[in-house]
Amino acid sequence: MTVSVLGRRLPAVATYVAGLGVSLFLLLLTIGVALWQSERSVELNQSVRESLETRSQLRLLLRNLQDAETGQRGYLLTGDESYLEPYLASRDEAPRSVELLEVAAGDNSERVAETQRLRELVAGKLDEVSQTVLLYRNGRRNEAMLIVESDRGKQLMDELRGIIAAAEAREQTDIVERMAAVDRSAQQLRFIVLFAGILLVAIGFLLVTAVRNAMRELRTSRDEARSAHERLLQEMGGREQAEAKVRQMQKMDAIGQLTGGVAHDFNNMLAVIISALQLAQRRLARGETDIARFTDAAMDAARRAATLTSRLLAFARRQPLQPTVLDVNRVVGGMSELLRRTLGEQIEFETVLAGGIWRVNADLSELENALVNVCVNARDAMSGGGKLTIETANAFLDEAYAAANIDVAPGQYVMIAVTDTGSGMPPEVKAKVFEPFYTTKEVGKGTGLGLSHVHGFLKQSGGHVAIYSEVGHGTSVKLYLPRTQLAETDAPLATPIEDLPPGDAGALILVVEDEERVRTLSVASLRELGYTVLHADSGVQALQVLERNPATALMFTDIVMPGMSGRKLADEAKSRWPTLKVLYTTGYTQNAIVHNGVVDADARLLLKPYSLNDLARKIRAVLDEPS
Structure with a gap:
């Protein structure tokens, strides 16, 4: 064509x-x-900021020395010690300004020589002021005045002003050139x-x-x-x-x-x-x-x-929770190395794990995300370094506590407390920390969704979060998860792709998917694994296939389909063939088998997109379940 x-x-x-x-x-x-x-442009803007900072330090240095000289003369004329306050402040500030200028000079030989001369002149001027003050205090006022009248100090200041004026002019020229380059x-x-x-x-x-x-x-x-x-x-x-x-x-x-x-x-x-x-x-x-x-x-x-790929899911959709029985001590211990790297070397990290800790029933991935969110917030509150402690303990929230916190049910909980020695929060900030998009960080430094995500996860899990904070002393965030009597099960190990669970050609699987490309790949994947596969593009056609093949062992169906949904199809099929096993799949999270963010206990779900390894393990697990 x-x-x-x-x-x-x-x-x-x-x-x-x-x-x-x-x-x-x-x-x-x-x-x-x-x-x-x-x-x-970013590099040029950074250069402009550095030049502006250099100009600021030059002006600050000159002002400090001028204040020192003014204080010296006032003191020599009146003998009033209060005149020496500017000199005493400049004695510390002026060398610090010179140090910052030396850092800004880098390996530029001209600027290094310039800052070295500034250091010598600053030292000379401060020495001259110090000498006259000491002479005056020892009753040798005439000698002190002779030093002042010798014009030594004036010569030092004149040279200082000249160097600083030249440096400012140079920095101004650099700023103009860099701004022009940005344009x-x-x-x-x-x-x-x-x-x-x-x-x-x-x-x-x-x-x-x-x-x-x-x-x-x-x-x-x-x-x-x-x-x-x-x-x-x-x-x-x-x-x-x-x-x-x-x-x-x-x-x-x-x-x-x-x-x-x-x-x-x-x-x-x-x-x-x-x-x-x-x-x-x-x-x-x-x-x-x-x-x-x-x-x-x-x-x-x-x-x-x-x-021609499918669109990504919107980032804001909530993922369905898939809770498992967990030992929180094991969870915290397994995350320790990750948290140490996240917190950095300035933060001292410690865990205090209680013995005989109770078990909880929660989504492992979401619990780990919640701990990381809280620890990152704690790290940001300790900009100058500090200590972060994660502590676990069994806790009982009584009727009085529940009455004071209407969203809490009294009972036994496992507590995970994250405590920092940071800046703390005033009451008005603490009252808003769980609100979505509320943040006290600079623009671009945070979304304001971290703690609201933690709060939502704990509420979905039947738990509670509490914050105790004092300005200047730090913050403690306590996560409470309800105790469970279920026995802990070991987390399944990831199966390498070369060790996929074996398929069974005698197990007949029906794939129901309205999207042709997805259906084709699902069928090919299952056949690659060794299963015998039938397929249908709608719920109605799936029931017809089952009529012709009543020995089908498992139906692998999408949930969101036009006409008959996957849940309605499964209900109808199970009523006719009670031994039929069903595995759902979906790219959506809010659907017929997810309620309040938690997958129905009797539903087996494989979220899209999934790997061949995920598909193999899930199919094998569902087939191996007792009918």
Whole structure:
């Protein structure tokens, strides 16, 4: 099949692939240049900040020395010790400013020599002031005044002012040059984005035009086929030729639908790419460099158009809990090394694990996430270092505590306390810490979802969280999980891909999935594992297959399907064939077998996406369960 592009006939598939390939190349090139320019702008802005800091330290140094000199003269004239307060403060502050200037000088030989001379002059000036003060205190005022009148101090200050003025002028020149470089970078990036956007629009226009031409030709061919079909029926009445024309017409219709689908997908991709690039261009025009989300959106659209993969689930959907019986001491012990690395060397980390700890029934992954969230918050509250302690204990929350906390049921709990020696929280902050999106951190440093996630997980698990905090002394976050009488079971070890549980050709499995590609891959995976597999694309068809194959051992069904849902299908099938085992799968988390965030106890669920290893172990586990 060919398409018309600028009056030339080109192979359709090659044209679409070439257009998409060029678009992806331009997009990747634009993103790469944008990221490089953004990084360069960040480096230039950092240089500007360093120059401003250097100027600030130079001015602070000069002001300190001037204050010291003023205090000296006031003291020599009046003998009042209060005049020496600026000198005493400058005696500590001035050398500190010189040290910061030496750090800023780095390995620049000119600036190193400059700061070395500043250190000598500062030391000389402070020595001159100190000497006159000491002489005055010892009753030798005339000698002190002679030192002042010798102009030694004035010469030191004049040289200091000269060096500082030259350094400030140099830093100001550097700032102006770097700001100009930032502006040039932004201008270059705007030109690149505009050029790439124009090329993408042009390529998209050509491809859309080619697709429209192809569809028009297909419609013309379809109409001609229909006319030919009608003429043949009227003139020849030949059944065989009529059927051939009908088949040809159907092929044309199928090709037309396929071409229309390609145009639809590519138009969607172009809409996202063009919009994202235009938004990035507008931001750059305003001098903003935060365009990552727009370039990410454009890249995502290109990947979807090229690979036709399914969309990712929204990040905000809650995952269903799958609780298991846990020993919290074992959980905390297993996380100790991870937490030490997370906290860093400045934080002293300690665990205090109680003996005879009770068991809890909770989701292991969510419990680990909750502990990490709390520990990271504690680390951020100890910016200068400190100590973090994780303690476990058995606890009983009585009726009085439950009355004071209406969401708590009295009874036996296992407590995990995370205590830090950080800055603590005032009451007004503590009252809001569990609110979603509430954070006291700087913009970009936190989402405000950490503790609200911890609170929600504990509530789903029947537990409780309490915070005790005192400003300047630290915070203790106590997680309470209800005690369970169930016996602890060892967590199953991950099965390597080469050691998959063996399949059984005698076990007949029915795969029910309305999405053809997913169904095809599921069937192929199960057959690869050694099972005998049937498949259906709907609940109605699945029941028909079961009627013909009542010996089916397991039904592997999607939950969300048009018409009959997976849960309704399972209920109907189990009522007819009670020994049939069911394994659900879904890409959604809020559905018929998940209630209040917890998977139904009688439901066996495998969440999408899953690996071949996950599928093998889950199928084997369900088949091995007693009927």
